[in-house]
Amino acid sequence: MEEMSNKQENEGLKRRSFLKYAGAGVAVTALAVAGCKKSDNHMPNPEDGEYFGSGDIAILNYAYALEQLEAAFYTKVAESPYSGISTQENSFFTDIRDHEIAHREFFKAAIGGSAIKGLEVDFSSINFGSRESVLATAKAFEDLGVSAYNGAGRLIQDGKYLVLAGKIVSVEARHAALIRDLISNGSFADNTVVDMNGLDKSRSPGEVLEIASVYIKTKLNVKDLPHY
Template sequence: MKNNELETKNELQDERLLNSTVGRRSFLQYAGASAAAIALVAAGCKKDRGYENPTMNGGVTLDFKDDFGVLNYAYALEQLEAAFYIQVANSNTQFTGTNAAAKKAYFQDIQFHEIAHREFFKAALSTNAIGSLEVDFSSIDFTSEASVLGAAMAFEDLGVAAYNGAGPRIKTGAYLLLAGKIVSVEARHAAYIRDLVSNGSFADLNSLATLGADNGKGLDAALTPDKVLAANAAGKYIKTKVSVINL
C-alpha cells in the first residue's frame, strides 16, 4: 500500500474517533490503532531518509531535519505533561470551593488525555521514539491547589505555543492533521485552567504576548522548540539532557 493511501486510511480512522462517543479505554485503543497506521507510513519514510534513533549519551537528541524530530519533540512534551497530571492524581491535591469535586474530576480527565497523547506518539514512532524522560517537579507543591493550577496553566499555555510553533516544520499532511487535533485539545485544557486561576481569563491573549500571541489579530501563541525547551520553560522540569540539532 502506498504512503498516501495509508495516510488517507489513518485520517478516516481518526475522523471516526473524533465523531464517536467513546470511553477512556476505547479512546486509548483507537489512538493505538491510529498510531499503528502512522507508524507504517513512518517506517517507509525511515527507509528513504535513513533516520536513526536519537538516544545517545544518557540524553536525547531531537533532530529537526525531518518529521521524526518534530514527532519526538511532541512526544517529549506529552511525556512531561502526562507525568505532571499523573503526579497530581496521586498527590491528593486539596482542591477548594463548591466545585472542588468537579475540579478534581476534570484534572483526572486531563490526565487521561495526556496519557493518550503520550502513548499515541510512542506507538506511532515505534523504534524511532526517544527514550523516557526523567522529570523534576520539586518546584511544585502538589498539595497546594494554587501551586498545581499555576503549574498546569504554565504547562498548557506552553504546550499550545509549542505545537503552534512546530506546525510549520511538519511536512507530512497526516501528521499535521493529527497535531492540529491534539493542540486544539490542549487549548481547551489551557482555557479551562486559566478560568480556574482567574475567572473570565480563558480568552486573554494579551497575557500570552511573551509566548507569541497577538490579541489584535486573534492569534494564539507560537514558540520555536529552542525557546520551549529553554531552562526557564519546559527545560526547568526535564532532568534528561535534551539536545536540538538542525533547527
Template sequence: MKIFEKDDQELLSEEKGFFSKKLQRRNFLQYAGASAAGIALVAAGCKKDDDFSRGLDLGSGDIGILNYAYALEQLEAAFYTQVALTPYTGISSTESGYLTSIRDHEVAHREFFKAALGNSAIPGLQVDFSSINFTDRTSVLGAAKAFEDLGVSAYNGAGYLIKSADYLTLAGKIVSVEARHAALIRDLISNGTFVGSDIIDANALEITRTPIEVLSIAKKYVVTEINASNLPS
C-alpha cells in the same frame, strides 16, 4: 467524575482510529514496533544550560517533531499523574474531576505518540517537579497554566515544520484539546479569564514558540538532556 464527557471521548477515539488507519495507509508501520518497556518518569534535581546540541537526540524531519511533541506530552502526563496521586489541600470533587480528565487526555496523547513512533521513540524522560508544591492549589494550578500555555504555543510553533499531512492533522486535533485544557485551568484560577493578553497578539492570534524556546522553558522541569539540533527549522 468525568467533566470532559462525550465530545472529548469521541475525539480521543477518533485519534486512535486516525493512527491505526493513516499509519497503515502511509506505510508507517516501520515505526510501529513499540517497546514493551514502560515510560520511567523520575523526579530529580539538576541544573542545565541552554545547549540543546547534546544529550538525547530527538531526531530529524517529522520523526524529530513527533519526538518533540512526545517529550512534551510525557512532561504533562507526568505532572497531572502526580496531581491525581497527591491532590492539593481542599480540592473539590469538581476540580478533582477536571484534573483527572485532563490527566487521562495527556496520558492518551503520550501513548498516541509512543505508538506512532515505535522504535524511533525517545525513551522516557526524567522529570523534576521539586519547584511545585503539590499540596497547594495556587502552586498546582499555576504550574498547570504554565504547562498548558507552553504546550499550545509549542504545537502552534512547530506545525509548519511537519511535512506529513496525516501528522499535521493529528497535531491539529491534539492542540485543540490542549487549548481547551488551557482555557479551563485559567478559568479555575480566576473565573471568566479563559484567555488573556499574555497568550494572544493584537489580532487575537495565539502566540507561538520555536522548539528551542519551548525546550528552554521546559528544561526547568526536565532532568534528561535533550538534543534538538537535528530538528527541522
C-alpha cells in the same frame, strides 16, 4: 441559592463530559495511525543525550517529550490531590491526565523504534499540596503546549501528522481554557495568549525546550530538530 448551585454543577458536568469525549477522539485516532511508523537510521552518540532525529521524526519526538512532561505532571496531581480539592476539580484533573496519557501513547506508537526513551522529570519546584501552585503550573504547561504546537506546525512536512497535531492542539487549548477559568473566571483568552489578530501565540521549538528544561532532567540531543 440551591437552584444556582444545581446550575453550576450541571455546567461543570457538561464541561467535564466535553473534555472526556474530546480526549477520547484523539485516542481513537491514535489507534488508527499507530502503524504509520518511520525510522531514522542515524546513529548518534548516546552520551550526547536522547536523540530526537531529524525532519518530521524530530518534531514528533519533540511533541512526545512535551506530552510525557504533561502526563507525568497530571499523574502526580491525581495521585496527590492538593488540600481542599473539590470533587469537580479532581474530576477535571483526572480527565486531563487521561487525555495527556492518550497523547503520549499516540506519539510513542506513531514514532515506533525512533521514539526517544521515557524522560526523567524534576517537579521539585512544584508544591503539589497547594491549589495555587498546581493551577499555576498547569496553566504554564498548557499555555506552553499550545504555543509549542502552533510554532511546530509550520515545520511538519507530512500532511497526516499536521492534521493530527491540529487535533491534539485543539484539545490542549481546551485544557488551557479550563485551567485559566479555574484560576480566574473569564481569563481563558486574555492578551497574554491571544494576539491582536485573535490568534493564539506561538513559540519556536528552541524557546519551548528552554522553558521546559526546568522540569526535564534527561539530557536531550536536538541538534537536528527543525527550527526557524
